[in-house]
Amino acid sequence: MRHIAAFVLFKSQRVNFLSKYLLACILLLSFTFANAAQVTPFDSADEGRLFTLQGSNTIGARLAPAWAKSFLEAKGAKGIMVEALPQLNEYRIKGRNGARAVFIDVNAHGSSTGFQGLKTNMADIALSSRSIKDKEVSALNNLGDMRSAQSEHVVAIDGLAVIIHPNNELAKLPVNVIGQIFSGQITNWEILGGPNRTINVYARDDQSGTYDTFKNLVLGKQLALIPTAKRFESNDELSDRVASDIDGIGFVGLASVRQAKALAVSEGNTTALKPEIMYVATEDYPLSRRLYMYTGQSGNKPLVTEFIHFAQDLDGQKIVEEIGFISQNPKSLTVELATGPAQYQALSKYARRLSLNFRFQSGRADLDNKALQDVQRLARFMKMYANKNMNIQLVGFSNVESTEKRAQVLSRLRATAVKSALYRYDIRTDSVMGFGDTLRVADATGSSSVKNERVEVWIYPSTAAAAVEKVRKGDLTAKILRSIAPVIATQ
Incomplete structure (x- = not known):
């Protein structure tokens, strides 16, 4: 208005x-x-149950109730409280709109139950810690295209942490070895360099999106979870059990590591990465994942649309961070690089990488649903006063292609697609850089190989513009590299 x-x-x-x-x-x-999603006061007709969220325990245990509480506060409700309902993992966030009671219900029994709730009209929003499956898309076709930007909403980033007892000396594992442990092919810590003791496996239950993601990323279609694994509906309970079992190993959402120890994870010939903010936020960490809300493509309650915008926007993403997940709000972080092309290493000497990667629809050059939101986030970030003298360098990467030249071309084309999208928001960027398939973050032939097709965002001060131009052109003489050092020191 x-x-x-x-x-x-x-x-x-x-x-x-x-x-x-x-x-x-x-x-x-x-x-x-200002926040893009403005929360308006309650309409006088708003009362009773405003809407219901159903699905993922990862989102529903703490994050969704925290969003609901802040949302009601922003709309002027009073006396807000989070009430645990009689059935386990169900919550009611309630307050008062004048004389009227208003509330939001959260039922957190696993991602698949969210889609069931949409189908049976028992839920207005499906919470999911995995992307929607083909069979679920078909079952909900009366609600429109469930993979469209109007239906699929990325609301946070999470990492599946493989956890062990804090006194276990193991530090890292490849994805394939993790699969062998959880499928029962490796049953003794001695095989992994530890003591001669049996490995105790802990896992989420079958309704869990966390388990479904683990099954897809680690077990695949060839392996099955060991039958003796202890199963849990709650991430937190699983983590606490592993933290008290010296021979235990399990997996949880990143926000539920608690007192356990998280391992660094590698895939193929990639470097092992811990589930740290930069690598999870950019989805480079092999077991990173997106957390979603799903709705019908149209016809949603106005408050449902408003709530989703609230969750995705600045304040909602701050809550994501407070709860322990990874916010989608961009952050500039210094990155230490041990490997990579000379130009890429030179770039890292004076530029800072932002905590977001742009990714694309599978098999296409179009930005995916998260990237469409990230364009707006990056535009807002660059228009902040603190960043008025900062420049953007887009760096594209590709998966393995038929020729090295083709990989180089595709990596630059992807960076150019992001450059064009930013230009529509009046954000100018430098000439793009592309490094083909030289820094893969996933197995080039595996199901996650699409993660290699990405565009990184680096920012640097205007005072370094001349130096970065020379690096972009491949002038990497000792003199140029030495000139970078004073620029870094002043940032």
Whole structure:
């Protein structure tokens, strides 16, 4: 309504030049600093159950209730509290809108139950810690295209942490070895360099999106979970059991590592990465995953749409971070690189990498649903006052292609696609860089190979523009590299 009112004022003959100027400034500041998802007060007709979220325990145990509580607060509700309902893993977040009671229900019994809830009209939003399956898309075809940007909403990033007892000296494992442990092919710690003791396996239950993700990323179609594995509906309970069992190993969502020890994980010939903020946020960590909300493509309650925007926006993503997941709000982080092309290493000497990667629809050059949101996030980030003198360098990568030249071309084309998307938000970027398949983050032939097709975002100050231009052109003489050091030191 503010924007409509502003438009009317601009059209009015009675508004003088100074008023127009001041109003333009207000609108610009509003775009730059305000949250994109504005929470309006309750309508007088709003009462009772506002909507129901159903599905993933990973999201529903703490994150969804925290979002619901803050959402009700933003809308002016009073006396808000989170109430645990009689059935385990069900919550009611309730408050008062004047004299009326209002509440949001969260039922967290596993991702598959969320899609069942949409089908039976028992849920307005499906919470899922995995992407929707083909059979679920078919079952919900009456709600529209469930993979469209209007239905699929990435609300946070999580990492599946493979956890062991804190006193276990093991530090890292390849994905294939993790699969051998959880399928029962490796049953003794001695095989992994530890003591001669039996490995105790802990896993989530079959309804869990966490288990479904683990099954897809680790066990695949060739392996099955060992029958003796102890199963849990709750991430936190599983983690606490592993932390108290010196011979235990399990997997949980990143926010539930708690007192256990998380292992570094590698895939193929890639470097083992711990589930740290940078590598999980960029989805480079092999066991990273997206957390979703799903709705019908159209016809949703206005409050449902508003709630999803709230969860995806600045304040909602701050809550993501507070709970222990990975926010999608961009952060600039210094990265130490041990390997990579010379130009890439030179770039890392004075530039900082942002905690987001742009990825694409499978087999296409179009940005995926998360990337479409990330374009807006990056535009907002770059328009902040603190970043007014920062430049963007886009760096593209490819999966293995038929020729090295083709991989190079595709990596640059992907970076160019992001460059064009940012330009539509009035964000200019430098000439792109592309390094083909030289820094893979996933097995080139595995199901996760699409993760290699990505665009990284690096930022650097204008004072380093001349140096980065030379590096971009391949001028990596000792003199140029030495000139980078003073630039870094001042940042």
